[in-house]
Each structure stands twice: as C-alpha cells, then as structure tokens.
Amino acid sequence: MDESPNLSDAPIGVTCVIRELKACPETSKRLRELGISEMAAVRPVVKNRTQMICEVHNTRVGLRRRIARRIVVSPTER
C-alpha cells in the first residue's frame, strides 16, 4: 500500500500542493483538465465517507475519495 500523503487524507480547509497523479492515464488526464495537476494548490472543502469536494484555483471539483487517494500531495504554508 502506498504510504505517500494523499488528497483523500488531507484535512478540510488545509491547502496542499499536488505532487503527483497516480490515477490511471484517462483519469489523470481528466484531473489535469479540471486543474488538478502537478504543482497546483488544492484545498479539501467537503468530505464524506466515499466522496469529497476540493477547491483548486477558483473551481470546485467533486471526486470519489478512491481517486483522491491516488493524488499525492504535500502540505503548504499559505
């Protein structure tokens, strides 16, 4: 199991920086098009057991937490 910090585990309201997308190529392409790309700042705003909403640039993106677990992030000071 990959132990890298991921978007699914990032606390609500805390801005992180995306380091790597490890989802399948099709999903990664869609994520990048929606602004969830390497080096982008992302902030989880809503979470439930299976889904989450995060803010990236000025957009909100809804995704399953299963995908968010494949997005490697690191915390940032903002």
Added chain:
Amino acid sequence: MAPNPRHIARVAIVGNPNCGKTTIFNQLTGLRQKVGNYPGVTVEKKEGNIVYSDGESISLLDLPGTYSLTPNSPDEEIVRDVLFGDLLDTPRPDGVICIVDASNLERSLSLVSQIIDTRLPCVVALNMMDDAKREGMGIEVEKLSELLDVPMVPTVGSRHVGLHELKKAIRGDMRISNAARRWSLPDCVQTEHREIVQLLRSHDAMEDAKAFFEATNLLSTPQSLENFESRTSTQVRERVKASRDRLQHLGYDRHSLFAWSRQNWIRAICASCVREGRKEKNLTGAIDSIVTHRFWGYVIFFGFMAFMFQSIFSWATIPMDLIGEAFTALGKGVVAIMAPGDLRDLLVDGAIGGVGAVVMFLPQIALLFLFLGILEDTGYMARAAFIMDRLMNKVGLHGKSFIPFVSSFACAIPGIMATRTIEDPRDRLVTMLISPLAGCSARLPVYSLLIAAFIPSISILGFWNLQGVVMVSLYLLGIVFALLMAWVFKKTILKGEAPDFVMELPPYRIPSLKSVFIHLWERCWLFLRRAGTIILAVSIVMWFLATYPKTNFPTQSEKLAHSFVGQAGQIIEPVLRPLGFDWKIGIGMLTSLLQREVFVSTISTIYNVQAGEGDPSNLRSQMQKDLDPATGLPKFTVLTAICVMVYYVLAMQCMSTLAVMRRETNGWKWPIFQLGYMTTLAYVVTFVVYRVGLHFV
C-alpha cells in the same frame, strides 16, 4: 425595413463548461438563433447572427463546452472536428471566440493555448471579470494579451458588460497568434513529435494544425493504436509505436508530458501578469456544506423534486382552466356558426377537442421546463449529480449519468443528447437505455388528466395534497425502475466496473432571465408545434375512425363500439384485459406509441364522439360517467387510472426517442431492445399492480 445583412464571416464560440459561453452567445445573437443537430449526431447545434449597424453580419456557432481539443467524450469530439473542418455540412470556421472564466484563468488558458495552436484567428473574452475582482484577483489584461498575442476583451456576459467591445473585436481585431506552439517539450520528445507531424502531413495528407494535434494525441493517449486505424496510415502508426517505445525507454511519462509542458508555459505567463486573490469563505462554500451533506443533501434534493411536481400541479390550474375554457368557447363558436354535419363534428370533436385537450397542459409543461432550467442554471444540477453519485455507484454508473436522467424529466431526447458527455461507451449506452424511464413532460398530460379525474384532492399532513403526492410517486417509480434496470444491465449485457467520478461543480449563480426565457420559449414552441401537427393529424384521423362506418344503433356508445376504431379496439382488448384496460384505453395506448400525450387527444376524441353533442372540454366527467353496459359499473376506476399511469411510467411510447437512439447507436438493435424491454416491463408491472389492487377495491 432594414436591408438584408451582408454575411462576412463564420465564427465559432469555444470555452470550458460553465464559463458563461452560452450566455454570451445569447446576448450577442438575441433571439436570432437556429437550433439543430450536427449531421449524424444529436449534439445540439446552435447558430445565430451578430448583425452590425452598417448591415454586415457574422454568423456564430455555439460549440459544446470542452476542456481540451484531445477529446474524452463524443461532445468534445464535435468541437475538435468543427475546428479542423472535419464535419460534414459544417465548414471550418473563419475564427474563434474563446470564452474564458477570468476567475479561473490558469486552467482556462490551457484551452486558449490549444486554440492558438490551431492557427485559427481568435479573440479572447475574459468573462466573469466581476467574479475575479470579487475574489481579489488582479489581471494585467494588456500584458496577458501581449504574451499570448491575441486580442482580449474583459466581459461580464450576464450583465452585458464588454459585449459591445467584444463585437468590435470580433470584426476588427481577430487574428492568428504568433504565440502558437511556444510551449516547449524536451528536445528528444520535440524531435519525435515533429517527425510524426511531418509523416501525417506527407503520408496522410493532413493539414498542419490537425497533424500537430493528431501527433500529440497519438503520443500521449493511453488508447491503443488500433483505435486510430481509420484515421492514420500503417506507416504513421508504426512510427508512433517506435516513438512511444523510445520515450518509455528514456523514462518519460508520455501520458502527462504534453499537458505538463503546456501547463508550465501557462503557469509562467500567469505568474507574470495575474495576482491571485485571497480566498475567503463564500456563499458557494456555505451552500455546498448543506446541499452535498450525506443526509441533508438527499432530503433537499427529493424535497425540491416533490415541491416542483406539487407546484406544477397546483400553480398551473388557473391558466390551464383558461386555456380549456378558450377551446370550449371556440368549439361553441364553431357550433353556433356552422350547420350540423360531419364537417362541424370533425372540427369540434376531432380538431378542437383533440388539440385543446393537449394544449391545455402547456402551463404545466412551461413550469416543468422553468424549474429544470433554474436547476441547471443555478449550478445545483452538478450538486445533484454529486450526491446521487453514491447511489449511481451502487448500480454501476457514476453521478454524471444522473444529469442526462434529470434532463429526461423534460424530454428523453435532450436527455439522450446529454449522455454525450459520458466518456465510457458502455455507461453511455446504459444511461441512454434508462433515460426514457424518467417522467418526461409528455407524460404530464396523461398523469394530470387521470389524477384530476380520479384521485381526490385531499390534504395529507396539512400541507401535501394527495394529487401532488401521487404525481411525485409516479416520478419516483420511474427513478426506482431506472436504477434497477441500470443495475441489471451493468450486471448482464453491459458488464463493467463503475467508472471514476470526477466532475466540476460550478459556483452558484442567479440564473440569467434572458437565458431561462429563451430556453423556455424554445421548449414551449416545440410543444405547440407538435400539438399543431402530429396531435392535430392524429385527432382528425381518430375522429374519422371513431365516426365511420355510420350505423343505426340507438346510442352513441353502440355506434362508437361498431366504428372502425371500436372494431380495432375489440381485437386488442383481450391482450389488455389482464391489465384492467378496455378497448378505448387500448386505442389510446396504440396511437400514443407516436408520443405519449397523443393518449389524451385520442381519448378526448373518442369520448367526444361518444358524447355526440356533448361538451368537448369536459373529458374528466365523461370518463367518470362511462359505465360498462354489461355490469353497470364505471369503466374507469381509481385502480384503472393508477394502472394506466404505471403503464405510462414504464412504457416506451415515443417514436422520436427511438429515432434518436437509432442515430446515437448507429443501428436498430438497441432501440428495438429498448422498446421491447420497456414494453415488457410496463406490462408485467401493471399486471401485478392491477392484480394486487383488486384485493383492495
């Protein structure tokens, strides 16, 4: 009168979804729009004209929202094909207006840079500048325009700000950017890419811009090269395969490399001329925390749907009565001025009675479209898809499939069109197969007629009306069976994993009155046109079949039973008896295979003929008073009405939907399957409801 405008150019409008593209299109063209389809596909094609004061005009083409020119779904393919001139009957545009959400600039510029790379002349509208300012963003528009070498116009489409300047720029400043393809790839990747571009140009005779994008796609896509067999030569594919191997050997992630390089270039540009604002807690955040809540989200969604259908039922009563009275007065007027005879009966009982019985539901249909338009334009629809994703996931689909389904509450045809945003072909097909189970507006006249005639208007818990509750229950029944059938299909004939759900949730907005009005007008006009054509024709034919051959039986009822339609009805009645239906309902069901609301006009014409000189508008009481001569009991009971409504919830009674299915699936296999499964489902469920119901009445 103004002279005919001189047409000088054809321009396409391109932008990400939710960037305000259609609002700007509506503002620039007003009501001078033409809605159609691209040939061979059902993606809506909207065209309009900008007419300048000196008489020149530019035609505008509103393309579907897209995130990139390397498409993931059929509607995104349309954008690419139009921009490269690959679509029949849609010539390559002379230029592009790129609409950009200024408050989300970094992401939006990715599409702008791709448009620039097509080497089409373009102009950029920096839309939603008010949002960007509110977010505290600072954009140096001139510098950005210089760096990308394209004219840029700040706009706020919803408030008509900057549109005059945009119109001027479209005619005067649009140009090919010199910043095309400035983003850089590593040298060895650049070399591979360039060689493939050259090969595509020389071997496959591809135009430069198209070859550039095709080479990028071939190198970066996760799809197998076999998928490109129809578009590229063997030599090209062999070369691409060698390049892919070489890039992998060198340690490059070819899937992300191109997007990453482009994004780096854009990020550098944004860093030099965009000052990011400080994000404060906003209204969208506050609303989202409630409407996407795992419990309250569902309560709000289903509460809204219940409110919508209750309101449709109660608010539309007065205008419906007025329309009904107008048709009655028209009928009486014709009776007063014409001599008795077949022609008068044809006009009063057939044409006026049949068309009037359907047209009187226009206020309900308008309300339904108004509610759905508001749902869409406020941004709530995407939240509904988000919360329903949990449910859709359980049946093997994702939340995106819910949007076409909700659109189908208006009409299954735009619902099926909306499936083109779904990437996975199997999921798209499942969504198309279940979409007609959503209660479309054509069912509304059937439900309303039967509910008003047979369900008592009593209050439940003080604030729900039983009639409204029955209406909501019918829609819920459609949703439940749609989910059930999706689960069955995904477990059997269209097996597959539930896809990943990733979706943009646009900010909440107050809907533009103009956009809502235009949408409402288009849909109501379509309904009226159908009433004036198909329904009028069917009503006339039905009157003829219900009147001839003329017989000498003493009662109207017996005359009707021996008419053509009566005789045909007796033939089909044995098949429908197990459902509790008599031959009149059977004829209504048969004619409404064309479209569901024809049931109302057919029943209306049959009862008008049976009533003879009766009041053509009073269909409800005619149905209530219709007695079985053998038993003396009413033919139409509460149970019969419920069974008819259940049948209409589940049956595929719409030829137009089947035609669209045929076009979307390139054949008759799936439409025939859809007709078969829905009719069987409707028959079996109605039979069960009738048999169970008999124990309670």
